[in-house]
Amino acid sequence: xxxxxxxxxxQYLDFEKPVxxxxxxxxxxxxxxxxxxxxxxxxxxxxxxxxxxKQLRAAYTKLTPWQKVMVARHAQRPRALxxxxxxxxxxxxxxxxxxxxxxxxxxGGLARFRGQAVMVIGTERGFDMESRLRHNxxxxxxxxxxxxxxxxxxxxxxxxxxxxxxDTSGAWPGIDAEERGQAQAIARSTDCCLRAPVPLIxxxxxxxxxxGAVALGAGDRVLMLExxxxxxxxxxxxxxxLWRDPKQAATAAEALKLTAQDLLKLHLIDRxxxxxxxxxxxxxxxxxxAVGDAIGxxxxxxxxxxxxxxxxxxxxxxxxxxxxxx
Numbered sequence: 001x002x003x004x005x006x007x008x009x010x011q012y013l014d015f016e017k018p019v020x021x022x023x024x025x026x027x028x029x030x031x032x033x034x035x036x037x038x039x040x041x042x043x044x045x046x047x048x049x050x051x052x053x054k055q056l057r058a059a060y061t062k063l064t065p066w067q068k069v070m071v072a073r074h075a076q077r078p079r080a081l082x083x084x085x086x087x088x089x090x091x092x093x094x095x096x097x098x099x100x101x102x103x104x105x106x107x108g109g110l111a112r113f114r115g116q117a118v119m120v121i122g123t124e125r126g127f128d129m130e131s132r133l134r135h136n137x138x139x140x141x142x143x144x145x146x147x148x149x150x151x152x153x154x155x156x157x158x159x160x161x162x163x164x165x166x167d168t169s170g171a172w173p174g175i176d177a178e179e180r181g182q183a184q185a186i187a188r189s190t191d192c193c194l195r196a197p198v199p200l201i202x203x204x205x206x207x208x209x210x211x212g213a214v215a216l217g218a219g220d221r222v223l224m225l226e227x228x229x230x231x232x233x234x235x236x237x238x239x240x241x242l243w244r245d246p247k248q249a250a251t252a253a254e255a256l257k258l259t260a261q262d263l264l265k266l267h268l269i270d271r272x273x274x275x276x277x278x279x280x281x282x283x284x285x286x287x288x289x290a291v292g293d294a295i296g297x298x299x300x301x302x303x304x305x306x307x308x309x310x311x312x313x314x315x316x317x318x319x320x321x322x323x324x325x326x
Contacts, residue, residue, distance in 0.1 A: 080122025
């Protein structure tokens with residue numbers, strides 16, 4: 001079953017505890033009414049619901065960078081395969097790097113998006129322990145990036161626009177990955193995206209971590225969900241390097257400018273996709289629909305451009321980054 005539609009107990013983040021208390025009280029009152037205890041509590045439920053919604057709205061309109069990190073990593077946010085299921089038709093997965101391996105941390109294949117044939121690629125984290133182990137917690141190995149290269153090159157040959165859905169803490173840092181050429185695989189994947197003669201739209205749907213995210217993020221347009229993050233290093237890693245203390249992660253998150261709002265100001269991304277109040281994890285169907293609408297708008301802008309023009313404009317876009325913000 002697709003994780004987006006599973007009925008699971010809602011998981012609350014630390015800053016959501018006041019909302020959790022209210023919603024637990026509402027659940028108790030509804031159970032009392034269901035049990036037929038003869039008490040008219042509809043008015044009380046309404047008042048508590050309004051109060052919970054106001055608290056949730058207030059909390060999510062003033063999230064700190066570290067709180068955004070927690071939201072981006074939320075275990076119940078929709079994953080890449082959720083977006084595939086919610087947005088695509090006739091999805092046909094393609095496997096393997098044609099060198100003897102198939103990395104499940106990167107998924108992708110042929111599909112139709114609103115009638116348009118496309119190639120889709122995503123980093124998949126999984127939604128429970130079994131699927132997380134199968135997808136290596138969304139941390140690709142070299143064979144994953146070589147699979148991505150194969151799909152990007154195939155899309156170029158057949159003139160298919162490319163959609164990449166990015167949600168990874170970074171590439172797999174194990175010795176086995178380094179032995180098989182992790183750095184080279186990431187670099188070649190990035191280069192392959194930059195040279196693709198077709199429209200390439202990258203969407204950060206959760207955590208965009210380090211080169212593992214950039215390898216799929218060198219697109220004509222880079223979109224980010226409102227509460228996603230995109231950074232050269234995880235806050236905990238930056239804190240360990242700068243202060244030798246991972247407990248300084250919140251301070252590092254502030255300094256890294258990793259939120260969608262910061263990155264839009266720095267012209268490192270192109271568009272922020274609004275999330276429902278409470279984040280994509282609370283209303284996944286609404287978040288998926290918003291992503292679909294944003295992709296539709298951007299794809300319509302890019303389709304008319306020819307291959308050489310796309311590649312040239314993409315090159316100019318990335319070469320210009322940082323120049324007008326110094």
